Amino acid sequence: MNILRSPAEAEPAERAVAVGTFDGVHLGHRAVLAAAAGTGLRPAVVTFDPHPRAVLGYEVQLLTTLDRRLELLAESGPEDILLVEFTPELSRLTPEEFAEAVLRPFGARVVVAGEGFRFGAGRRGDLDLLRGLGFDARPVPLVEEISSSRIREALRDGDIPLAARLLGRPPELEGPVVAGDQRGGTLGFPTANLAVPRDLLVPGYGIYAGAARLADAPADAHRTALSIGVNPHYGGIERRIEAFLLDFEGDLYGRRLRIELWERLREERAFASEAELVAQIAADVEAARAARPPG
Numbered sequence: 001m002n003i004l005r006s007p008a009e010a011e012p013a014e015r016a017v018a019v020g021t022f023d024g025v026h027l028g029h030r031a032v033l034a035a036a037a038g039t040g041l042r043p044a045v046v047t048f049d050p051h052p053r054a055v056l057g058y059e060v061q062l063l064t065t066l067d068r069r070l071e072l073l074a075e076s077g078p079e080d081i082l083l084v085e086f087t088p089e090l091s092r093l094t095p096e097e098f099a100e101a102v103l104r105p106f107g108a109r110v111v112v113a114g115e116g117f118r119f120g121a122g123r124r125g126d127l128d129l130l131r132g133l134g135f136d137a138r139p140v141p142l143v144e145e146i147s148s149s150r151i152r153e154a155l156r157d158g159d160i161p162l163a164a165r166l167l168g169r170p171p172e173l174e175g176p177v178v179a180g181d182q183r184g185g186t187l188g189f190p191t192a193n194l195a196v197p198r199d200l201l202v203p204g205y206g207i208y209a210g211a212a213r214l215a216d217a218p219a220d221a222h223r224t225a226l227s228i229g230v231n232p233h234y235g236g237i238e239r240r241i242e243a244f245l246l247d248f249e250g251d252l253y254g255r256r257l258r259i260e261l262w263e264r265l266r267e268e269r270a271f272a273s274e275a276e277l278v279a280q281i282a283a284d285v286e287a288a289r290a291a292r293p294p295g
Helices: 027-037 066-074 095-103 127-132 150-155 158-167 273-291
Strands: 002-004 015-019 040-050 081-087 108-114 136-140 172-178 192-196 206-213 215-231 242-246 256-266
Touching: 002 040, 002 242, 015 027, 015 206, 027 108, 040 066, 066 081, 095 127, 108 242, 127 136, 158 256, 172 242, 192 256, 206 273, 215 273, 242 273, 256 273
Parallel strands: 002 081, 015 040, 015 108, 040 081, 108 136
Antiparallel strands: 172 192, 172 256, 192 242, 206 215, 206 256, 215 242
C-alpha cells in the first residue's frame, strides 16, 4: 500500500476512489471502502488532514489519530491512499477545481462516497456534479444510525458497548507515556500517565477495563485498568489518563501506548481512607482481568 501526498506521486492507473475524512473508520466508512474495493478497478482512498471542519474554524474531537486512521484505512485493502492536506486555500476551491486538481490527476474513474457527500467551496459539490464532469460517481447508502457524531456522544457518556458496536471494534486512546504524580507506585499499582493529543476525544470520566498495546510491540496486549479523571480522592483538578498494565514489568516512559476500551467499570470518586482506595483499585484490577472485548 502506498501513502501519497500528491496526485503526482501516483503511478498511472484507473482507480476506484473512496472519498472522505473517515474519522474513526467506523462501519459506515467501511461500507464506502468496500464499495470501492468491489469495482474491479485499482482501489484507492482520498482522505484529508487536518479535519476539514477544524480548518473551517469548528471544534472537532477526533476519534482516531492520523496514524491510526491510516492503519485502519489500510486494513480495507486499498493500493493507494492519497492524504490531502486540507488548507484554507483548498477549502476555497470550487467543486470543479477540486475534481480537476485532485481526482482527475489521481486517476479516479469511479468515485465512491456516502450518500449526502458534499465537497468544494460552500459544499456545493456532490456526486451528481461529478457525474456531469464525466466520473462514474456511486453513492453508498448510509448505514442506519451510524455516524461519527453518534460515536462521539456515546464515548462522552462512557457508553463503550454502543461506541464499539458503531465502530465495529473497541474504541481506543493513544499517546506517549509521560511523568505523572507517581502516586500509583506507592499504592502498589504503578500507572502509566498517557498524554493524548489535544484534539483526540477522551471518554467521560470513570474507571475502565481494556487492553494496552505498545507501539513498538503491537503484537503483545496487556490487560489494563484505566482511570480517566481528576483523582478526586486527592483533590485533583487536572484531567489525568492513567493506565495500570496487568502483569507488565518494564519502563514505559516515552513509549507510545494504544489502549482499547472494553468496559466502563464505575465512576471515579473519593474514598474515606487510602486503605479503602487501595481495596477498590484491587477490585478494579480483578474486574479488568475478567473483562472481555465488547461485541
